Structure formats: C-alpha cells, structure tokens
Amino acid sequence: MINRFLLQGLLLLLSCKLVLPVFAREVPITAPPELPSAPPHILKPGADDGQIAYWTAILLENAQYLRKPFDSSVSSKFLDRYLDYLDPAHMHFLQSDLAQFEPFRTSLDRLTLNKKDPNATPASVIFNRFLERQQEQVDFVDALLKNEKFTFDTDERILLNRHDAPYPKDLNELQKLWRDRLRYEYLQEKLGRVGAKKTDPSHSTASGSSTNAAPATPPKTEDEEIVDLLRHRYHRILRTYTDFNNEDVLQIYLSALTHVYDPHSDYFNRATLEQFSIGMNLSLFGIGAELGTTEDGYCYIRRLLPGGPAVKSKKLNENDRIVAVAQSNQPPVDIIDMNLNKAVQLIRGPKDTEVRLTVQPADGGASNRKIISLTRDEIPLEDSAAKSKVIDWPTATGDKIRLGIVDLPAFYAPFNPGNTKDRSLGTNSPSADVARLLQKMEREGVQGVILDLRRNGGGSLEEAVRLTGLFIKEGPVVQVKDYQGRVEVLSDDDPAVVYDGPLIVLTSRFSASASEIVAGALQDYGRALLVGDAATHGKGTVQSVHPLIAQMGSGPRANDPGAVKLTIKKFYRASGVSTQKRGVIPDIILPSIWNDNKDIGESALENPLECDTNRAAKYEALNRVEPYLATLRKRSSERVAADPEFGYVREEIALLKKSQADKTGSLNLKERLKEKEETDSRNKARDKERLARKPSLEIVHDLPLKDVDKPGLPAPTPRTNSATAKLSIPKSAIVSTNSSLALAKTDKGSDHKATEEEDEKPPAVDATLEEAEHILVDYLDLYKKGSIAAVSQGHPAPVAETGTAHVTGDGTASERR
16 A cells, blocks of 8 residues: 555655755644544554655645645645545545544644644544454455355456545445345356366375275366465555554645645655665665565565575575564564555565575475574665667668667665665666666667666656766756756767767657656657657656754664655747656657556546746757658558557457547456457467467677676577567566466476467567567668758758768758777
C-alpha cells in the first residue's frame, strides 16, 4: 500500500535546503469536532504526528509552486483524497461513516495549523473505522466461504471499477458488494485452473501399504483449494492493515494532503524516504536478494543479486522461503503473512551488521528449515543502471551495419536527504555511464545509436542536462521557471561531443520528466529522430526534497519525521514549449496500446499543474532530421502496415477499447469460458505464426558497464527469431510483490513436461525496438547518400565518411570532425 505513494518519474533538484519567507502561521484555536467511536483495535497518533503534519502544511503553503493557502477548500479536498486512498473502490466506508467524518471537511486546516497543539488525530480515527470495516469484510467472507456453494449460471455482471460509484448506503448494500467481489475472485481462480493438470487420485496412496497404516489424506478438490486460497488472501490483507503503525497511516494521510496541491508533491515517512533514496542512488545496504510473496503468505527469494552477501554465501537459492528474521543476537521475528515492505525493512540494515534468516529451502519442507547468518553490505542495483547492446545488422549485399542501443531506465544520482549515517550516499552518474558506453561503441565501429528512454520515469535534473550535452556541442537544454516567473536557463557549457553520429531517441507514455527534457532538447536542436508512442508522459515540473528534521530540530523524538517533496518549478524546452500535460510528440509515431489510453499520463493524475509556454531560448538548430523525415515516415509506415506484430497491437487496441467501454465483468461461467477460449485461441495462433518466422540474422552483443573497459565485444547473445525482451512498465528498484510466480516444483515429470511446453513458446517480441532499428538503418542510408528532400531544399547533405555538418538557421553548414 505504501509503495503506491513512491511515485516514479520524478525530476529533482537534489538540494535539501530551502529558505522560506514564512515559517509559521497563526490560525484560530478551536476545539476539534467530536470524533467518531473507534473499534477495539485502536491505532493512536504518534507523539510527533501533529508536528509533522504542521510542518508539512507550512512547507506546502510557503514553498510549493502554487503558494496556495491551506484553507477550508483545501481541507475539503484533503478529506476526500484521504478517504479515496483508503477506499478507492468505495467498498468499505458506509455513507453513515462519511456523515460522521463530515465535520473534518471544514476543520482539517485548523486542526493541522494549530501552532500550539497541531492535531493529526483524524488520520487514525478514519483509519480505525476503515480497519473495522476490513475486519467485518473478512468475517463476512469467512462465513460465505464456509457455508455458500458458489454457482455461476446467471447473467449477473459486476462493476469492475467502482471509483466513481457511490458509497453503499447501509451494511446490507455493502455486504452485497463484498459478496459480488468474492464471487468474481472465485470465478477468476476457477478460470485460472481450466486446463491445468488434474491431480491423479491413484497417487494419493502408496501401493502395498500396511493395513495398520494411517489412511492418506485425500487430495483437496478444486473448490476446496480455491476456498483456502481466498480465505488466506483476505486474512493476509487484513494483517497488512492491522500491522500498520502510526507512521504508515501518516504516510497515506499527508500524501493525501500534498496531492491536493499537485500529483508530484509528497510526504515521505522514514521507510518511504529510504526507498526513494535507494532508487536515486541505485544502491542499498542489505543481503542482495529480490523478494516476492506467495499466495500462501511466504516471503521468498525471487532472484539473488550479483555480488551480494546472499549469493556469496552459497547458502541461499532462488525460491527459498524466508520464514523469520533476527537482528544479530536478538530473537527472530516471524514474517509469514507479514507485509512484504515490512519484511524487507527487517532484512535491510546498516553495512557490516548481522542478520539471521530462518530459511525453508525450495526443495524441502518445514522440517528442513535452517538458520543462515549474513553480514549486510552495499548492493549496487545494476538492473536500473545504463546498459547497452551492439547489433550487427546484415545487409542484402552480405555486409553488416553495426548499431548501438543504449537503455537508460532512470536518471539516478547521489542522494542523501538527511543525516542518517546508514543511508547510502551513492556515486552513480547516468551521463558518465552513457558516455562510457558511447565511447566503447565508437571504438567498436558503431554507425548509429538508439537511446531507449521508454522505461525512464525521470530523476535528476542536472543529469538530464549533462546527458543531453553528450550529443550537442553546447547551448541551452531546458528552462526552469519559479512561482514568481523568474526563468533560469540550464545549458550545456562543455563544447565536447561524445557521440556525433545518427541518433534515434525511443520514447513511450512512461518516459517522464528528466527523460522528456532530454528528448525535447534533442528534438528542438534537430539532433535526434524521436520514435515511439503518441506522446510521452507529460510531466513538466521540478521537485525538491526537504527533510523535516530541518524544521523540527534535532532534539529527541519518537521517530524520524521523514521529508516533504515539493513541486517548486516548471520546466520548458529550449524552444519555450512546455511538456506539462502534453508531453513530447515523436517525429514517427508507432502503434501502441498506450496511445489512446486516458488512464496513462500526467492528465490522468489528480490536480496536475496547467500547461503554458515561455519565451524561446537562443540556440543553434542542427537540422539533422527534417531533411529525411518524410522519407523515413513513408518507409516506416509501409513496414508497420505489413508487420504482423503491429497487426496484433492494433487488435489489442480494439479489445482494450471494447473492455474500457463495458466496465463490467460477467459472473457467468460459460460466458467467461468462451471468452477465455477465444483469448487462448488467439494467443496460440499468434505463437504459431511467430514460431514460423525466419530466424533473425542479427548478431547481438550485450554490453553492460562492467565490460566497457575490456578489449573487443562480449560473445554474441544466443538469439532465435525475436528481438529483445518486451518493454515493461517501470517498477520499484528492489522489492517485487508479484505473488503469482510459482515456486520450484518437486514433481520431476510435470517439471519436464512444463519445460517442453515452454520451449514451444516464442520469445517475447519488442516490435517497437525492431522497427526503430529499421528506421535507424534507413536513416543511415539517407544520411550517407544525401536525401532528395535535403538537396531540393538547398541544404547540403551531411556525409558520414567525412564528418558531420551543423546546419545553422540560415542554411549554412559548418563541418566538425
């Protein structure tokens, strides 16, 4: 739940100091409204919660871009946001609950800004009522699963997204919603088991067993398995909330407040701030294991990270289950059914400290549990760092064209927001990493480069400017404007160019913030050809992180007060155009399921700042793209129209639009089975077509940073008939909550059969990257020969063999070697 507030796609000014014109505000002191009664399980505010809320509000009023006062209007929206974050589907609070909370609508500002006695009690009061409803839901579900026989033979349908639906009037209406949701989940599990291997009853007992032996436990029926799974799931969700402490609740409460101002201002409690710092630094202190959660509540090892204590110990393996965690000589803490974020917090810790794990091996039962002692160390998160590939592209004449692909998932940077000595300082620089990769590519004869920013949600503003400077001689990269309208132009002042050849920047709807700065600048300069989704995310704002310890003082307190991340500026491209809400429009747009999805992008977020424009900065356009763009678009359009993979994308777009228009799901088993059969048939036909394709003749060399300084290129990566892995949406750097991954199988026969079936599956296809490679090859061809369009417009055609040409605004060219 907490991670939903750790938004990716941030653009940060990494300074943590701010001079405020006003540090306090006097408000009338009034008695708080009468509070609703709370359930027996009561969560109480922490000793510092009122002060944390007070200083968060003061910072919002005095430092956030809008400079909006925290008045009754903000108070009303604040209440709505908090209720919405706890109960987004409107399936827990009753209308009578809302009536009891209504006095808060016009009093949260006075309670929060009461300087002498700031009050954050509404956070726990409302959360306790939410927890009471959660317990009632679990009790109701337990009774249904025990007593009801579920049938799915009617024409009933369920509203899948209740966000805009009214809250239920009474408990009867609420229980009907719970029952319908449970039936839908039951049906989902039933459909998931269709076609699965049935348990063979003959395997349930051993032949020739003694007549005195205890009878073997009969295998569970499918319905019994589903009942057990759903019961456990609901109880695990309940435990997640009952394990919340005041810091967890305050995180949600104050995030609701900050999001009234804009979607990228946030409150970070200690744990969330640490996770944010890890994402920026690309390092953490721990054991070096990526964790997940199984459906039955176990924390398990998804992957061992290279170089970490876990893999070095040779005592842990993927799919091992961690059942308890102990700090040095302290008693172990059971983490079965514990929220994964809290389990991760127990396993992480300062460098050179001991952690003891009680582990159940993947290939053993509970009787084989063992205790493994590890010493924590710094773990670099290499998966989120820049990486690259070198591709030898065969031509019709038997020659090869060497292409380079640089994948940059984030603009990471050193980040240390507070004085906690255990937090990593970080030393990574994406611009330095990409420079090393580009220099290696040039040494290896790469002729054209694709910079892939599709998964890049943003990061450091300074790093975005530096990275842009790798491709241009010098000049303005981005303009930033504060709330008073003062504009600062951030420029590349280094005349050195690391890579001066043909360049494509690949973007998606998930390219945000700092990645939009880079893409927009390279497009403004005419330095790179942009290819991708219809637009990028559309985040055109700048944030800064401010530790609350600076406002509250360093005296003794119950906990780390955390930090506030504030939107303090807006940014504009060198051309004066803002990316806010509109994004960067590529030069060549490819079919994508995200192109028309209104739930993706800045405009889909709550309270985004508006888009405007600024005066253009002075810069020298290079005109490397426009002379060739019409020809490149025509060739790409013809390929895309004939490419079956993009045909599948168009089919998925149509299916998505149909699903979004309906907004309901059927509770009829026959109807759902028919839908499933249609989907399975469609996917099998696609897999068959993919497997029948001719094998790719490309030769691919994966080139990670660790191999940059080695001579030559790494050995080619084995390839079949596919491009590289499918694009994934950005995720958090280390913790995965994917609980659907199967653990290691113990049945060797079924394991072998599964492997054979998997061998029949074609590899994932990245059609967008494949088409970008085609476009780059076309671009190289036109760039070398000189296009008809460029000649007819009177522009000299750049010639790759003799250097590149910078075309100025008057059409003259100055060649640089």
